[in-house]
Amino acid sequence: GPLSVVRKVRRRTLRDLPTDRTLIMGVVNVTHNSFSDGGEYLAADAAIEQGLRLHYAGADIIDVGGESTRPGAESIDPVTEQNRILPVIEALVKAGAVVSVDTMHTVTAEAALKIGDVIINDVSGLNYEPEMPELIARTGATYILMHNRGDSKTMDSLADYGDVVEDVAQELTELKDAFLAAGVQPEQLILDPGLGFAKAGAQNWELLQGLDRLQSLGFPVLVAASRKRFLGTLLANAAGAEPAPADRDHATAAVSALSALHRVWGVRVHEIEPSLHAVKAARAWLDPESAG
Numbered sequence: 123g124p125l126s127v128v129r130k131v132r133r134r135t136l137r138d139l140p141t142d143r144t145l146i147m148g149v150v151n152v153t154h155n156s157f158s159d160g161g162e163y164l165a166a167d168a169a170i171e172q173g174l175r176l177h178y179a180g181a182d183i184i185d186v187g188g189e190s191t192r193p194g195a196e197s198i199d200p201v202t203e204q205n206r207i208l209p210v211i212e213a214l215v216k217a218g219a220v221v222s223v224d225t226m227h228t229v230t231a232e233a234a235l236k237i238g239d240v241i242i243n244d245v246s247g248l249n250y251e252p253e254m255p256e257l258i259a260r261t262g263a264t265y266i267l268m269h270n271r272g273d274s275k276t277m278d279s280l281a282d283y284g285d286v287v288e289d290v291a292q293e294l295t296e297l298k299d300a301f302l303a304a305g306v307q308p309e310q311l312i313l314d315p316g317l318g319f320a321k322a323g324a325q326n327w328e329l330l331q332g333l334d335r336l337q338s339l340g341f342p343v344l345v346a347a348s349r350k351r352f353l354g355t356l357l358a359n360a361a362g363a364e365p366a367p368a369d370r371d372h373a374t375a376a377v378s379a380l381s382a383l384h385r386v387w388g389v390r391v392h393e394i395e396p397s398l399h400a401v402k403a404a405r406a407w408l409d410p411e412s413a414g
């Protein structure tokens with residue numbers, strides 16, 4: 123397997139990462155439909171190889187998720203989720219990667235935190251599990267608060283906003299306040315507008331245009347636009363045919379560059395190099411002395 127090639131390396135945490143540029147979070151979705159054969163073992167092995175590929179391609183963080191968050195996706199039970207992702211998390215932590223765990227389940231987050239200093243990346247929005255704030259407060263883990271409404275089955279029907287930027291800012295503030303009230307320290311929190319979650323088409327672009335408003339809440343912001351449907355819509359050809367997700371990486375890199383120009387904390391992407399080059403160009407644009 124891939125672990126035979128991994129030397130014993132020092133485990134790394136967020137503190138080892140660059141602070142002068144937007145961070146690159148690579149995506150590893152360990153879901154049975156991510157891999158052609160659907161076999162769990164092969165999914166884990168392939169997921170570890172994919173995670174190592176992204177790590178060696180320069181990803182600062184590897185985001186490991188076991189549950190598809192596509193609109194309408196079936197929710198999976200935490201045990202299935204843990205069986206899928208804990209082996210992958212362990213291998214990547216041992217390889218020296220900084221890992222975030224994409225989970226809505228407190229039990230999965232707790233199990234992952236036993237492996238290492240992982241970031242908890244929770245897409246549930248205001249529907250977070252009641253025990254999550256206490257776990258985050260108790261462990262001191264870094265927690266990504268993402269704006270969402272409803273669940274994978276209802277979120278598309280909940281995309282009604284007065285002013286999407288103001289409404290998302292307000293709902294993220296409610297979420298943030300709930301976690302602070304549970305004893306979570308401000309420096310543990312990262313905010314995320316949840317592009318594609320209870321947002322339709324142009325609302326995603328309005329949120330990107332309103333990035334400064336979200337950053338004015340006083341927390342680092344993660345932008346996760348990579349390969350999403352609203353990019354496909356943008357790139358549709360004259361016949362209305364949209365490029366496949368894997369053909370949206372140039373538009374993704376453009377959004378990464380623009381996000382980095384706004385000094386966002388990080389961008390969550392499926393392909394590393396285009397966005398890594400994009401955020402380095404933005405850093406040089408903002409600070410020519412840093413251009414080497």
Ligand SMILES: Nc1nc2ncc(COP(=O)(O)O)nc2c(=O)[nH]1
Nearest residue numbers: 191224243245266268314316317346
């Ligand atoms: N923090 C955060 N996590 C996420 N995880 C999965 C997806 C769904 O995208 P994918 O299925 O392409 O990974 N989007 C987000 C997101 O927007 N923000």
